[in-house]
Amino acid sequence: MEDPRVRLMGSFGIGSSNVRCMCRNWVEYWDIPIRYATTMKRIITIMMSVLAMACVQAQAPLPFDVAEVATFDEPWAMTFLPDGRILVTEKKGRLAIVGQDGQSFREVSGLPDVDYFGQGGFGDVVLHPDFESTGLIYVSYAEGAPGGTRGAAVARGVLTLAERGGTLSDVEVVWRQYPKVVGYGHYGHRIAFDDDGYLWISSGDRQKFTPSQDMQSTIGKLIRLHDDGSIPEDNPFVDYFSTDAFVDDIGVYPEIWSLGHRNPLGMTFDLDGQLWVAEMGPAGGDELNRIVRGGNYGYPAVSNGEHYDGRDIPDHDTNPDFDEPILWWTPTISPGNMTVYSGDVFPDWHGNLLIAGLSSRAIIRIELDGEKATEAERFPMGAPIRSVMQGPEGALWVLEDESREGRGRLLKLTPKN
Ligand SMILES: [Ca+2]
Numbered sequence: 001m002e003d004p005r006v007r008l009m010g011s012f013g014i015g016s017s018n019v020r021c022m023c024r025n026w027v028e029y030w031d032i033p034i035r036y037a038t039t040m041k042r043i044i045t046i047m048m049s050v051l052a053m054a055c056v057q058a059q060a061p062l063p064f065d066v067a068e069v070a071t072f073d074e075p076w077a078m079t080f081l082p083d084g085r086i087l088v089t090e091k092k093g094r095l096a097i098v099g100q101d102g103q104s105f106r107e108v109s110g111l112p113d114v115d116y117f118g119q120g121g122f123g124d125v126v127l128h129p130d131f132e133s134t135g136l137i138y139v140s141y142a143e144g145a146p147g148g149t150r151g152a153a154v155a156r157g158v159l160t161l162a163e164r165g166g167t168l169s170d171v172e173v174v175w176r177q178y179p180k181v182v183g184y185g186h187y188g189h190r191i192a193f194d195d196d197g198y199l200w201i202s203s204g205d206r207q208k209f210t211p212s213q214d215m216q217s218t219i220g221k222l223i224r225l226h227d228d229g230s231i232p233e234d235n236p237f238v239d240y241f242s243t244d245a246f247v248d249d250i251g252v253y254p255e256i257w258s259l260g261h262r263n264p265l266g267m268t269f270d271l272d273g274q275l276w277v278a279e280m281g282p283a284g285g286d287e288l289n290r291i292v293r294g295g296n297y298g299y300p301a302v303s304n305g306e307h308y309d310g311r312d313i314p315d316h317d318t319n320p321d322f323d324e325p326i327l328w329w330t331p332t333i334s335p336g337n338m339t340v341y342s343g344d345v346f347p348d349w350h351g352n353l354l355i356a357g358l359s360s361r362a363i364i365r366i367e368l369d370g371e372k373a374t375e376a377e378r379f380p381m382g383a384p385i386r387s388v389m390q391g392p393e394g395a396l397w398v399l400e401d402e403s404r405e406g407r408g409r410l411l412k413l414t415p416k417n
Helices: 004-012 016-030 034-058
Strands: 064-072 075-080 086-090 095-098 106-109 122-127 136-145 149-162 165-176 188-193 199-203 221-225 256-259 263-269 275-280 286-290 327-329 335-340 353-357 362-369 372-380 385-390 396-400 408-415
Touching (some): 064 095, 064 396, 136 165, 165 221
Parallel strands (some): 106 165
Antiparallel strands (some): 064 408, 095 106, 122 136, 149 165, 263 275, 275 286, 335 353, 385 396
């Protein structure tokens, strides 16, 4: 979707002569008695000036310089190594290492096989919180299974860096989405660690709708685990079998932290440790959710969007049993990922959320105030944005996702002087 504010400007024009001209036309068209016309004209001129100013602001030049660093084939995610180099995943299954100058391009071998098709393939990459002592990295990917079924999986392995690249060894799968289903969409599979070292995984609804409300499935959920994949005893649903007569005590529900998610692709903790998730809505209704323990975010029972075939989905405000999004978007922004900005290079953005926008082809800046969130700014980038991350010095690093052309650039954003 294009930025609606840019559309506004296109339809109204911003020059003062346009404003005057339109006012005259309106007055003539509506045949307003002449004694009101001057006042009306003044009011409308003021209104149009305010609108024009807003439009000018929306069209203001980007507050950062954009430098192209490297080019990748369908890049999906990135993370920074302690030595400053960047790990970049490509959906077809490659894990690349590249210097911040775009040079010294290397590959990591020993990765799990990925099931590349549709939205599936290689996904996220994050370092273990104690990477420097453990060497562990975590990767997510789509995994094939008998019968043409698929599911998201998260594996970890020890990354050994060498002159000519890197090797992943001692690879073990720490989580698998359950159950595996047919289809190629909505894996989710964003990975994050919190300050206490818990492993968080977002699990998409696999375009299957109702499993998001099914406690015997990890589809459409947020998952919280120990770093080795074991289940924390204080997860909200570990004793769920005692509250539901139809489930036994060997289900997958102990992994679940929250439910009713659709395709959560953005997941990050703010500077106060609060977890936020940005997820793709259906036709309309993309969401920014503030995650609470055991929360139910309503999909597919409620959504501020509708089904793609036009069928209605009741809006969130029709059912207070579900947790409402803090922000939602129609037209959609299509969040690719989300990060919190903690650097000093863009001081005004400290503590803000930044969302990579795919269909919106933009970076969206969100200001937080406790439990509230406000869209503060939207930076048009001219391409679908898959990922935005903060680098070690506080600059922003961006991955484009021009999957149709089979290429996507790695960009570095620094403040304009
Ligand atoms: Ca709706």
